[in-house]
Amino acid sequence: MRLGQAHGVGHAGGGVADAPGAGPPPGSNADARQHPWPDSRKPGSGQHSWQGAAPSDAVDTLLESDMAHAFTEGSNADMTSTDTQKNTVYYIAKQCSQPCSPEEFAILLARHFVHTYPKVSKAKVWVEQAPWKRATLGGQLHKHGFSMSGSEVRTCAVSATAEGRTTVTAGAQGLRLLKTTQSGYEGFLHDRFTLLPDTRERIMASCVTASWRYTAPAAYDAAFAAARGALLEAFLGPPACGVYSPSVQHTLFQMGRLLLERVPQADSVFLNMPNLHFLPCSPVTAKFEDDVYVATSEPHGSIEATVTRGEVQPHCKL
Numbered sequence: 001m002r003l004g005q006a007h008g009v010g011h012a013g014g015g016v017a018d019a020p021g022a023g024p025p026p027g028s029n030a031d032a033r034q035h036p037w038p039d040s041r042k043p044g045s046g047q048h049s050w051q052g053a054a055p056s057d058a059v060d061t062l063l064e065s066d067m068a069h070a071f072t073e074g075s076n077a078d079m080t081s082t083d084t085q086k087n088t089v090y091y092i093a094k095q096c097s098q099p100c101s102p103e104e105f106a107i108l109l110a111r112h113f114v115h116t117y118p119k120v121s122k123a124k125v126w127v128e129q130a131p132w133k134r135a136t137l138g139g140q141l142h143k144h145g146f147s148m149s150g151s152e153v154r155t156c157a158v159s160a161t162a163e164g165r166t167t168v169t170a171g172a173q174g175l176r177l178l179k180t181t182q183s184g185y186e187g188f189l190h191d192r193f194t195l196l197p198d199t200r201e202r203i204m205a206s207c208v209t210a211s212w213r214y215t216a217p218a219a220y221d222a223a224f225a226a227a228r229g230a231l232l233e234a235f236l237g238p239p240a241c242g243v244y245s246p247s248v249q250h251t252l253f254q255m256g257r258l259l260l261e262r263v264p265q266a267d268s269v270f271l272n273m274p275n276l277h278f279l280p281c282s283p284v285t286a287k288f289e290d291d292v293y294v295a296t297s298e299p300h301g302s303i304e305a306t307v308t309r310g311e312v313q314p315h316c317k318l
């Protein structure tokens, strides 16, 4: 049952040394997707660099609980209110003496809810980290100044159950990628509804939404960097020569495959890739020579798929 959703902002750092629920969950070895919390991976152990970290995150929480009576009887007994949920986000943030990844923050928060409230059987937490970067002035990193450009958001979704099962997915939204050549689309079915000509030369552009599931705890910041790097590398190809893409579909598969190769703790990668169009443009007195394109907001297709390791079940949104 979906009880409610609270929004909170800002874990200005992260890393909780002694937050309630920070200890290892009971029975945490029973399933490969559970996340035991070995002592060496406790946040606050000083292994995270604060450089480049984000000064504000958006947090959503959702509790599944034994609260049917609230809906059917109008009784709010034992209900963890959304106000409490919101304040708990701030409380956990306040505990953070050291920076930590969004995933670690979300794990602490989700486990806090299921450990604290007996009626709550599952807690889900989503974190969106805006692309704040520490400002550089005169080649020097600013001590406490940040700037933000672009719209790419780092995301994570964590669910924790009262039985001690934790699921972690991470991802990115609004990852804008474009290459000016080495892309084509040909050999597809043509019938009377088809206007698109075959081409071996076009711009390929997308605004990628990606999410991948972890099967084991990871160094989440490093894993995120590796995952993001893999997505870029497979989309763009080597810097000097690129790689030819016969379709968004094929590129998507290469991106998912490389991510699984580079992030051994991930077993399932969901990718949504709108095929953003740039149309060839012939100026009045000159012919088109793969040079001038017009960015359009025309309707476009969106390709999506989940690439998994072996026969594992693809993940879906938590």
Ligand SMILES: O=c1[nH]c(=O)c2[nH]c(=O)[nH]c2[nH]1
Residues within 6 Å of the ligand: 184, 185, 196, 246, 247, 248, 249, 275, 301, 303
């Ligand atoms: O790479 C592409 N995949 C498609 O499915 C598609 N459909 C379309 O009109 N253009 C493209 N391009």
